[in-house]
Amino acid sequence: MLLIPCPYCGNRPEIEFAYGGEAHVVRAADPGQVDDAGWTEFLYCRNNPRGDHAERWRHAYGCGRFFNVKRNTYTDHIEASYRIGETRP
Amino acid sequence: MANLVHMVAPARRVPPCADTGDRRYTPVNGGARFLLRLREAAIGPAAEALGIDLAVPLNRASVVNSRGAMRLSPDEWLLLWPETEAASVAPLLAARLTDRRYSLTDISHRQTGLMLNGAAVPDILNSGCALDFDLAAFPVGMVTRTNFFKAEAVLWRQDEFSFYLEVWRSFVPYVWSLLSIVGREYPE
Amino acid sequence: MTQAYRLAAGGRIDRSRTLGFSFDGKHYKGYQGDTLASALLANGVHLVGRSFKYHRPRGILSAGAEEPNALAGVGCDDAHYTPNLRATQVELYDGLKAESQNRSPSLVRDYGAVNDLLWRFFPAGFYYKTFMWPRKAWTKFFEPRIREMAGLGRSPQTPDAACYAQRFAHCDVLVIGAGPAGLAAALAAAKTGARVILCDEQAEPGGSLLAEPDAVIDGLPAADWLKAALAQLAAFPKVKVLARTIAFGYFPHNMLGLAESLTDHAGEPDDTSPRGRLWQVRAKEVVIAAGAIERPLVFPDNDRPGIMLAEAARIYAERYGVLPGRKPLVFTAHDSAYRTALALHRAGCAVAGIVDMRPAADGPYAAAARRAGLPIYLASTVSGTGGRLRVARATVVSLAGGAEQRIDCDTILMSGGFTPSVHLFSQSRGKLVFDATLDAFLPGAPAEACRVAGAGAGLQTLKEALESGAAAGAGAVGGAAVTYQVTNAPLARGGFIGVVPGHVDPTSVRAFVDYQNDVTAKDVSLALREGMRSVEHVKRFTTTGMATDQGKLSNMNALGIMSAELGKPVSAIGTTTFRMPYTPVPFGYFAGYARGELFEPERRTAIHGWAAERGAVFEDVGLWKRARYFPQGGEDMRAAVARECRAVRGGVGIFDASTLGKIEVVGPDAAEFLNRMYINAWTKLQPGRLRYGILLREDGFIIDDGVIGRVSETCFHVTTTTGGAPRVLAMMEDYLQTEFPELDVWLTSTTEQYAVIALQGPLARQVIEPLVEGADISAKAMPHMSMVECRIAGVPARLFRVSFTGELGFEINVPADYGRSVWEALMESGLAHGITPYGTETMHVLRAEKGYIIVGQETDGTVTPADVGYSGMIGKAKPDFVGKRALAREAFATQTNRKQLVGLLTADPALVLEEGAHIVADPAQPKPMTMLGHITSSYWSETLGRSIALALLRDGAARTGETLHVPLESGDARVTVVSSVFYDPEGVRLNG
Incomplete structure (x- = not known):
C-alpha cells in the first residue's frame, strides 16, 4: 500500500485514495472548436510511461480533494504532490 | 377516517446496535449535523454568524458550548449541533451570507455517532483503519475522514483513549459488528 | 521405543512436559519446546514425505523455514486442517495430529513411486513435449492424472472454522x-x-x-x-x-x-x-x-531420508537435544560442518567421517575435529549413497581419482556454505x-x-x-x-555452489538441486542444452526455485551449474526475482474479518425492518438489501409480483425507494453546473419542478439517470441510480474541482439523509392527502413532475410528484430516522384503499411496461441518448455538456447500424424470453449466427396478460413490425418488433 502525500492532509495510506488517471489532460474550454482527431486524442489517448508519471489522485476518504502526484511507475517512488492548477514540478 | 395530519412527530429511530456487552462502545443517538461548504472569503462571516471558529486548521475541530465544527476539507465543515438549536443554523447563515455563496446541507439523519473509550481503542481502530494513532501523528483534537474497513468514517480524537466515530447510517450495523468482534481481542 | 534419539540432557525443551502426537496415525511422544520435526527425529523418524514428481522418499532436511521436504498436513479435523506446513516450523502440542502428503496409500508403500523407476521419461519440461497430442487427451486424461500424481497436500473440504x-x-x-x-x-x-x-x-x-x-x-x-x-x-x-x-x-x-x-x-x-x-x-x-540459509551439496542421490543440512543437525542436537542419527557422515565445503561433527561426537555419536571437498581445512573447528580424532577425508567427495527408505551408506572418492570407499552411516550431514x-x-x-x-x-x-x-x-x-x-x-x-x-565464536569459512565434482557420468545419476520441485542437476543442464540462457528461462523450464520454498535452498546451486556450463561468472548470469510470500501464508490471514455477513457491508434502509417482519424476499443491489417482493400465503414470486402489479395499476402500491442516490447541489451556479453535467437544460426549470436528467460520460455514452428537482433558485435535489450514487458524486466532484473550479456550487451526498417512500397508483393521492400539512397536492396545484416542501405525518418532507410506474405517483423524502414511522402512517392511511407494499421486481415490470430504461440494464456503457430515443431531451441551445462533443463525432453521425431500444412481443404470449438472449434474422443460418441485438429486459406483464421484452436491436427504430428470432435452448422463439412503450403510450394515467 502506497503512502501518498496529500497536499492538504499530509501522508496518508493509499486505501484512502482513488486513482484519477493521467494528470494534465486538458479538457478544451470550448470543445466545439476541437476537431474529431483532437477529441479522440483527449478521450482515449494516454501516455503509459515506465518511469515518471504525473497522475491524478483524489483523497476520497479524506479531504475529498483531487490533486496531482508525480510517481515513478517502475519504482513507485513519489517525487512530488501538488494541487490542481499548480505547475508540474 | 381519522385525520392523521396532526400526529406528533415520531421519535427518531436510529440503526440498531445489538447489545454486545462491550462497555467501551456507546451509540450517540440524535443531534443535528450539517455539512457547511464555502470559500475562504466567507469563513470569517460564517464563523461570526454561527458563533464558532471555522478558521481552524484542516483536520481539526473547534468546540463551543456543545457545538462542534470539524474542518474535514479546506472548504468543508461538519457541524455537530444540539438538536434544539438546529433550526436556527440556516437562518443565521442566510442573514449573514446574503450572496448565497455557500452550501449548508442538513445531514442529521445521514450518519450516526459512536463513542469509543478505552486504552485498547487505538489498537481496535487499527484493525480496519490504516492511520497511525500515535499521539504525535494523530493528536488529541484531530478529526478526519478516513475508512474503517469498508465504511467511510469521520474519526475525532477527543482524548488519548477516547474517539468519536461517525459513519453513514446504513453502515452502522457493519461497523458495530466489527468493533465488537475486534474488541474481543482486547478484553475490557 | 520412545524418543530413542533424545539426549538425556541439554537443549531448550522442557523434559517435564511430555506431549503425545500422531503422524500418519502412529503415536509418538515429544516434549514441550519441540517442533514436529525435532519430535519425529527424536523418535528416529526420518521418512516424512514423498517428492513432488518422482515420489521419492524424503526426510527432514533442515530445521527452519527453508524446509522443502518435510511438509505435513496438520489439524484435528478438516475444518482446522492446514496442508503443506513445514514440520520444522510446526510447534508440538499435546494431541497434535499430522499426516504426510503426496503418497498413496502410505509413505512406505507409495504407488506413485513408479514414477521414480520411469524417471528418465520425466525430464524437465516433459509435459511441454509429451502430452501435446491428441489434443483432447490433455484435458480429459493427462492433466487430471498429472494433477493427481503431482502436487502437495490436499485442500480441506470444509470451511475454515478458525477466525483471523x-x-x-x-x-x-x-x-x-x-x-x-x-x-x-x-x-x-x-x-x-x-x-x-x-x-x-x-x-x-x-x-x-x-x-x-x-x-x-x-x-x-x-x-x-x-x-x-x-x-x-x-x-x-x-x-x-x-x-x-x-x-x-x-x-x-x-x-x-x-x-x-x-x-x-x-x-x-x-x-x-x-x-x-x-x-x-x-x-x-x-x-x-x-x-x-545453509546450502545443500548437489551430489548423486543426495535426497535420501537421513541426509540433512549440517547446521540443522547441530541445532537439533543443541537446541532440541535430539540426535539425527548415531553414525553420521559429514560432507562439507565449509568449516561449520566440523562444528556439527564435534557437537555430535561430544553427544556420543560415532562420527563416520568428515568428507571435505577442499584440499585443506585449517580453521579452528577443523583443528578441533582433528584433535578429537575424527576421520577426515580432504579433497574428497561423496559419489553416491545407498539405503531404501533411509540412507545407510555412502561411497567416498578422492577428487584426484582412485578407488571408491564405502562408508556405512545412518545420516549424511552436508554443508555447501551459507546463502x-x-x-x-x-x-x-x-x-x-x-x-x-x-x-x-x-x-x-x-x-x-x-x-x-x-x-x-x-x-x-x-x-x-x-x-x-x-x-x-x-x-x-x-x-x-x-x-x-x-x-568463543570463531570465523568459519568455505562454501561451494553448483554440482559437486566427481567421477560419475552426470546423466546417469540424479543429484537434486531443488528438492521441492524435484529438479536435478541434469534438468538444469538439459535446459541449457535446449538453448535457455537467461536464468529466468531456466527457472521456468525446469521449475527450479518455483516451489513454495521460493528457491531458498536451490537458487545458488542452480546458478552455479549454469555458471559452470556456460563458462560465465554468476555475476554475469544474475538471479531471478524473489517473490512474496517468503513462506506460504494461509488464506484466512488475508480474509481477516471479511467473511460471512461481514464480507461486505450489508446496507439496509430505515424501512428494512418493516419489510423483513412481513416476510419480504430481499435481493442485493450493490451493497444494499432491497425488498424484491412481499409473498403472501405461500405465493411464489410470479404470483406475488402479479398481485403487486395489479394493485399498483388498479389501486395503490407503496415502495421503499430509499436506496436511490441523492445529491444536494447548492450554490448560485447550481443550474449552470447541472447544465454542464447533464444533457438536459436546467436554467429555465422553475423552483418546485422536476426534470428527468441523463448523464453521459465524456465519450457520449449514458452513465446515469435520475429525476432532479429544483428546490430553490440555488438548490437542486439530484437523484441517481442506486448503484451509481458514489460514482456520479465522484464524477461531479472531479469536474467541479478540476474543470469548473470557478463555479460557486457545492455537492453533498444526501442518499442516507432521506428515506424515500414511493406511493404509486390511481389512489395514491387519497392515501397521502390526509397526512400532508402545508401543501396543496391536488392535481391542479401539484401536477406531474413537480415538488413541494411540506410536512407529512408530522415530519418535514420533500414531496415529489413523479412516477416510475406510469401511474399517478408520489415520492416522499423524509429524514431517514423517521422513515419507518412515516411508512407506517401511510400504511395506516392506505388501509382503506387496499394499499399494497411492492418490491423491486414489480417496480421493474411496471417500468418496463412503460418502456422506462434502467441504466445498466438497457444500457451497457455503449449506449447514447439517441440509441434509447432520448435525443429530444438534449438541451439544444447549450454550448457544452459532458459528452456533447463526443456525440458530434463523425463516427456517430455516419454509423447506420447502431443498436436501438425497441420492444419485442413473442408470438407465444406465454413465453418469457431470457434476458441476454440474442436476436437474429434467420434462425436456420449456420453458426456462429449474425447477432442483431439482445434482450435487455423481459417479464411477464400481468397488466397486459402476456410477456413483454425490451431489446437493443441494430437499426431497431426502422424495424418496427419486423419478425425476428431469438434462439433459445428450448428452441426458436419468433418475435415482433414493437414500440418500447407497451402500456398507456399517451401517458394519460400519469396525470390522474
Missing part, C-alpha cells in the same frame, strides 16, 4: 529477525526512544543464539545475554516484540506484511479467538536481520550484488528506507552480526554505534 485478525501498525524501525543482529538493532534503536517492532518467525526470539553453547557476549554466555537482551527490550514501552511472526512480504513505501501465528502452537482450537493476525506495518526504517537470506531485500526492489569471495548475492543499494545486518548481509562472525545490527538500528534513528566483546 488483522492490524495496521506503524513504527520508526521494524526489525525483521530476532537473532543476534536483530536483537542488537532493536536495542540500539529502542535506546533512542524510537518506536520499534521486532518480529521473528520462531516461537522463541534468539535465532542462532538458541543453539549457541560456546559463545560469550560481553562476558555472558550467549543464552544469558539473550535473556538479558529480551528483558531489556521488554522494559521499553515503545518496543513490541512479535514472536511466531513471519515477515512474508515487502511492499512499496516501507509497508511490510507480517503473519503472526496466535493459536497454532496451543493445540485445542478455540474458534472464538483468532488463529493468526495479519500485520500491515508501515515502518519509517526497516532493518532486515534475516540471517543466512544470505536476501528475499525481503529483493522484494523491496533493492539491488543485489554478487560477491565472488562469498559466492553469494549480497544486498546492494536499497530501494526503500532499509538496512541489512548480520549474516543476511554476508557477515560471518557473531561479533560482526551484533555490531552490524547495532549500527543498523542506531543508524535508522540517529543513535550511537555500539561494540560487543565476543569470545
Whole structure:
C-alpha cells in the first residue's frame, strides 16, 4: 500500500485514495472548436510511461480533494504532490 | 377516517446496535449535523454568524458550548449541533451570507455517532483503519475522514483513549459488528 | 521405543512436559519446546514425505523455514486442517495430529513411486513435449492424472472454522529477525526512544543464539545475554516484540506484511479467538536481520531420508537435544560442518567421517575435529549413497581419482556454505550484488528506507552480526554505534555452489538441486542444452526455485551449474526475482474479518425492518438489501409480483425507494453546473419542478439517470441510480474541482439523509392527502413532475410528484430516522384503499411496461441518448455538456447500424424470453449466427396478460413490425418488433 502525500492532509495510506488517471489532460474550454482527431486524442489517448508519471489522485476518504502526484511507475517512488492548477514540478 | 395530519412527530429511530456487552462502545443517538461548504472569503462571516471558529486548521475541530465544527476539507465543515438549536443554523447563515455563496446541507439523519473509550481503542481502530494513532501523528483534537474497513468514517480524537466515530447510517450495523468482534481481542 | 534419539540432557525443551502426537496415525511422544520435526527425529523418524514428481522418499532436511521436504498436513479435523506446513516450523502440542502428503496409500508403500523407476521419461519440461497430442487427451486424461500424481497436500473440504485478525501498525524501525543482529538493532534503536517492532518467525526470539553453547557476549554466555537482551527490550514501552511472526512480504513505501501465528502452537482450537493476525506495518526504517540459509551439496542421490543440512543437525542436537542419527557422515565445503561433527561426537555419536571437498581445512573447528580424532577425508567427495527408505551408506572418492570407499552411516550431514537470506531485500526492489569471495548475492543499494545486518548481509562472525545490527538500528534513528566483546565464536569459512565434482557420468545419476520441485542437476543442464540462457528461462523450464520454498535452498546451486556450463561468472548470469510470500501464508490471514455477513457491508434502509417482519424476499443491489417482493400465503414470486402489479395499476402500491442516490447541489451556479453535467437544460426549470436528467460520460455514452428537482433558485435535489450514487458524486466532484473550479456550487451526498417512500397508483393521492400539512397536492396545484416542501405525518418532507410506474405517483423524502414511522402512517392511511407494499421486481415490470430504461440494464456503457430515443431531451441551445462533443463525432453521425431500444412481443404470449438472449434474422443460418441485438429486459406483464421484452436491436427504430428470432435452448422463439412503450403510450394515467 502506497503512502501518498496529500497536499492538504499530509501522508496518508493509499486505501484512502482513488486513482484519477493521467494528470494534465486538458479538457478544451470550448470543445466545439476541437476537431474529431483532437477529441479522440483527449478521450482515449494516454501516455503509459515506465518511469515518471504525473497522475491524478483524489483523497476520497479524506479531504475529498483531487490533486496531482508525480510517481515513478517502475519504482513507485513519489517525487512530488501538488494541487490542481499548480505547475508540474 | 381519522385525520392523521396532526400526529406528533415520531421519535427518531436510529440503526440498531445489538447489545454486545462491550462497555467501551456507546451509540450517540440524535443531534443535528450539517455539512457547511464555502470559500475562504466567507469563513470569517460564517464563523461570526454561527458563533464558532471555522478558521481552524484542516483536520481539526473547534468546540463551543456543545457545538462542534470539524474542518474535514479546506472548504468543508461538519457541524455537530444540539438538536434544539438546529433550526436556527440556516437562518443565521442566510442573514449573514446574503450572496448565497455557500452550501449548508442538513445531514442529521445521514450518519450516526459512536463513542469509543478505552486504552485498547487505538489498537481496535487499527484493525480496519490504516492511520497511525500515535499521539504525535494523530493528536488529541484531530478529526478526519478516513475508512474503517469498508465504511467511510469521520474519526475525532477527543482524548488519548477516547474517539468519536461517525459513519453513514446504513453502515452502522457493519461497523458495530466489527468493533465488537475486534474488541474481543482486547478484553475490557 | 520412545524418543530413542533424545539426549538425556541439554537443549531448550522442557523434559517435564511430555506431549503425545500422531503422524500418519502412529503415536509418538515429544516434549514441550519441540517442533514436529525435532519430535519425529527424536523418535528416529526420518521418512516424512514423498517428492513432488518422482515420489521419492524424503526426510527432514533442515530445521527452519527453508524446509522443502518435510511438509505435513496438520489439524484435528478438516475444518482446522492446514496442508503443506513445514514440520520444522510446526510447534508440538499435546494431541497434535499430522499426516504426510503426496503418497498413496502410505509413505512406505507409495504407488506413485513408479514414477521414480520411469524417471528418465520425466525430464524437465516433459509435459511441454509429451502430452501435446491428441489434443483432447490433455484435458480429459493427462492433466487430471498429472494433477493427481503431482502436487502437495490436499485442500480441506470444509470451511475454515478458525477466525483471523488483522492490524495496521506503524513504527520508526521494524526489525525483521530476532537473532543476534536483530536483537542488537532493536536495542540500539529502542535506546533512542524510537518506536520499534521486532518480529521473528520462531516461537522463541534468539535465532542462532538458541543453539549457541560456546559463545560469550560481553562476558555472558550467549543464552544469558539473550535473556538479558529480551528483558531489556521488554522494559521499553515503545518496543513490541512479535514472536511466531513471519515477515512474508515487502511492499512499496516501507509497508511490510507480517503473519503472526496466535493459536497454532496451543493445540485445542478455540474458534472464538483468532488463529493468526495479519500485520500491515508501515515502518519509517526497516532493518532486515534475516540471517543466512545453509546450502545443500548437489551430489548423486543426495535426497535420501537421513541426509540433512549440517547446521540443522547441530541445532537439533543443541537446541532440541535430539540426535539425527548415531553414525553420521559429514560432507562439507565449509568449516561449520566440523562444528556439527564435534557437537555430535561430544553427544556420543560415532562420527563416520568428515568428507571435505577442499584440499585443506585449517580453521579452528577443523583443528578441533582433528584433535578429537575424527576421520577426515580432504579433497574428497561423496559419489553416491545407498539405503531404501533411509540412507545407510555412502561411497567416498578422492577428487584426484582412485578407488571408491564405502562408508556405512545412518545420516549424511552436508554443508555447501551459507546463502544470505536476501528475499525481503529483493522484494523491496533493492539491488543485489554478487560477491565472488562469498559466492553469494549480497544486498546492494536499497530501494526503500532499509538496512541489512548480520549474516543476511554476508557477515560471518557473531561479533560482526551484533555490531552490524547495532549500527543498523542506531543508524535508522540517529543513535550511537555500539561494540560487543565476543569470545568463543570463531570465523568459519568455505562454501561451494553448483554440482559437486566427481567421477560419475552426470546423466546417469540424479543429484537434486531443488528438492521441492524435484529438479536435478541434469534438468538444469538439459535446459541449457535446449538453448535457455537467461536464468529466468531456466527457472521456468525446469521449475527450479518455483516451489513454495521460493528457491531458498536451490537458487545458488542452480546458478552455479549454469555458471559452470556456460563458462560465465554468476555475476554475469544474475538471479531471478524473489517473490512474496517468503513462506506460504494461509488464506484466512488475508480474509481477516471479511467473511460471512461481514464480507461486505450489508446496507439496509430505515424501512428494512418493516419489510423483513412481513416476510419480504430481499435481493442485493450493490451493497444494499432491497425488498424484491412481499409473498403472501405461500405465493411464489410470479404470483406475488402479479398481485403487486395489479394493485399498483388498479389501486395503490407503496415502495421503499430509499436506496436511490441523492445529491444536494447548492450554490448560485447550481443550474449552470447541472447544465454542464447533464444533457438536459436546467436554467429555465422553475423552483418546485422536476426534470428527468441523463448523464453521459465524456465519450457520449449514458452513465446515469435520475429525476432532479429544483428546490430553490440555488438548490437542486439530484437523484441517481442506486448503484451509481458514489460514482456520479465522484464524477461531479472531479469536474467541479478540476474543470469548473470557478463555479460557486457545492455537492453533498444526501442518499442516507432521506428515506424515500414511493406511493404509486390511481389512489395514491387519497392515501397521502390526509397526512400532508402545508401543501396543496391536488392535481391542479401539484401536477406531474413537480415538488413541494411540506410536512407529512408530522415530519418535514420533500414531496415529489413523479412516477416510475406510469401511474399517478408520489415520492416522499423524509429524514431517514423517521422513515419507518412515516411508512407506517401511510400504511395506516392506505388501509382503506387496499394499499399494497411492492418490491423491486414489480417496480421493474411496471417500468418496463412503460418502456422506462434502467441504466445498466438497457444500457451497457455503449449506449447514447439517441440509441434509447432520448435525443429530444438534449438541451439544444447549450454550448457544452459532458459528452456533447463526443456525440458530434463523425463516427456517430455516419454509423447506420447502431443498436436501438425497441420492444419485442413473442408470438407465444406465454413465453418469457431470457434476458441476454440474442436476436437474429434467420434462425436456420449456420453458426456462429449474425447477432442483431439482445434482450435487455423481459417479464411477464400481468397488466397486459402476456410477456413483454425490451431489446437493443441494430437499426431497431426502422424495424418496427419486423419478425425476428431469438434462439433459445428450448428452441426458436419468433418475435415482433414493437414500440418500447407497451402500456398507456399517451401517458394519460400519469396525470390522474
